[in-house]
Amino acid sequence: MLGTALVQLHHGFALMSGRRLRVRDVERLVTDIAATRAEFGSSADLAAARGASLSAQDRRPIDDRRLRRLARMAYDGTAYYRRRFDEAGLTPQRLSLDTLADLPITPKESLRDMPEAFVNRHAQPCYRAETTGTTGPPTAVWFSRYEADLATALTAVSFLIDYGLGTEDVIQLCLSSRATFGIHCLTRAAALIGAASSSLGLVDPEQTLSRLAGTARLAGKRPQPTLLVTYSSYLGLLVDAGERLGHTAGDFGLRQIMCGGEIVTDGLRRRAERLFGARLVETYGMTEVSPANGQHCTRGHLHFDPEQGATEVLSLDGARPAMPGEVGVLTFTPAFPYRETTLLLRLFSGDVVRRLPPGKLDCELAGLPATSRLLGKRSFVRELAGHLVTPRDVLELVEGDPAALLPGRWAVEESTEGLILYVLGRADQAGRAGLADRIQQRGVEQGLPLRRVVVSDRPDQLPPTTPVRADLREPTFRANRPDPVRPAHCELVVPA
């Protein structure tokens, strides 16, 4: 208890003074949280405490100090920001949250085209993480060992507090095998809390379902995976395949599904939770700003912790802050000490949200600033007749139909009379019957300028649909051989 208090004091002092964190303090916190849960049975107090934060007014001096430090590091250490500051006539020492808007935004393309220009020359880069590149060429981000260890420890804390994981849990990762940094942090975080983990990649959904439904008798561990970590589109593939194969919740041991990287629709959530019998937790994160991420509350807000950096919502062109109720783009400035290698100020992420109207929030994370849920990528937002149509608007329509093929694959074309929505449907006529009419009707009810909905089971008859991460399918040598059937309660027989 006293040791815990001292470590937390030290950690808190480091945060307040803007110094580099001691990773072993956070790792000690992981151990202490695990011990607290073992003794008291829950970490509900901690989960509630995460929704609290200093008031914006109280935080301001701390955030300004950290921002100036980050700016100094970026100016001294990176070619990109030295030029940007000089061009803007700004000095790092004068930067604050109030004057941050004087610094031009950093387009994602700049980071993608010259990642090394953002690397702090005083840091020690060890990991080159790449994004999946679903909306363009992959972006590379360099991390140091310190950042990797810190992100791992923070992930472990989240596993304990937000997901209630313990030593008996088994985590199944279904992410792109190229997402090495994320997989590295997740698997090591699992090990930190004593849970087991396995990374399967994005293989055929039948193989994944077989793994999720299979049993593995390990002492002290649940026989089946209890947490699935994957992308929304791949989850959609799993759900579609699982429903087709006749699986039910009783076949799986999942308790939770951590799903992010793409839009999670209500339709996908319903079907996934019904199929797997598990709670779906929507997450938000970007490799570029890791370990900063967003948390969803039960009211559907997306909250960002100012402790991890400054988050702005700018207009779609990035020229000004978005007005309350306006759709805008998330713009991140990840803070030191969470980031020290690839330094980013005002990264214009391209992820679209709606700025919430002013007023006090009444959710469990009300202490943290919030926006709406993710609405999609800026490049896929359409404006027609004064009506803004976001990818979420379309995807909720498509995946909201219980007969829809998952993941939803769609494309829109603009015409003078409204949008024409193309949707990839099921191969069988019965599966497609009525889908177009139902989607059209719901779209009209929601006020979307939909002129027509076309459902086809032939991708070549549709315009190119929005790319999804589930398309990053990874072949395996077992693709043509079904897994051998193993009885569910097979016991290992030890010879005498």
Added chain:
Amino acid sequence: MTSPAELAGLPLTVTVATALGAGYFRRVRVERPPVGVYTLSDIAVLMVAVITLPLAYIHLPAGVVATVLGLMTILVVQFTLGPILPGRLPVLAAVGAAVLNVAAFATLPGTDLRAVTTVWNDILLLVLVVGVCNLYAQSGMKARDVAIFAALLTGYDLVATLFLPTMAELLSRIADLPFAPVFTLGSNPDAVVIGLGDVLMLVLWTLVSIKGYGPAAGWLAAGTAVAVAAALAIALGTGLIDGVFPVMVLAGPAIVAEYLLLRRRHGPERTTAMYHDAGLNLDPDQALISPDRESKKGPGRVSSVPLAARGPSRANRADSQ
């Protein structure tokens, strides 16, 4: 000459302290730090404090000692009353009680009402015992930790009382101070006294026994506490003990022996979560504080279903065909 009433006050004080402590433990949930459990390193720190604080009290000016003791008393009384009284009443009550204590010590000694000072001080000490013991027990301190602490205290008490002048000097230094950490069971200069720490250990052992091993263990611990106090009273009354006596030399081995017995009979002790799940404490709705308790199964867990074959459920597949 010590009167029988004063001697009877020894087991009576321990009985009242134990009953109050256990009753508070059953009905009131104190606010514990969100992260952290007691470990053996905490016991080591406590031991260091036990050894160094008396030396500090002996050498510091009386005013400083009284001030430190007073501030600690206010803090603990306020903490103990916090879950029971609403609003600012706990703070007001704690400060008021402390002021009363100081006033009584300043005005009443030498008068016919001098007994009021010791009685009031003893009442404050009872509140302290209840609060501190519940803070430790409800923050996860284990029976094992208390038994080890008791063993260490036995050695320290023996040396500091019988081989060193520490305890005697401490007693003579603080006995007439307000907030003195000794229960005084009489108003004459030779009144029977028992240290706050001794009573605290006896009550703490009762609480962690209840938590770790159940009501029967708690009764055994409480009975041992009263028996130790009664034995001391008898020894004092018959002249077997004269002067300062290290109480932990009796209490410590009894605590350790009980722990070993419980461990042998019942195995490892329960966690706090198991204690709550056993329903031995009052229903949270009837507790004076009822913090939300998350299901032990974890957030959002779906009820477990018997495992099926690795493929789809056979019954459903037949239905779909």
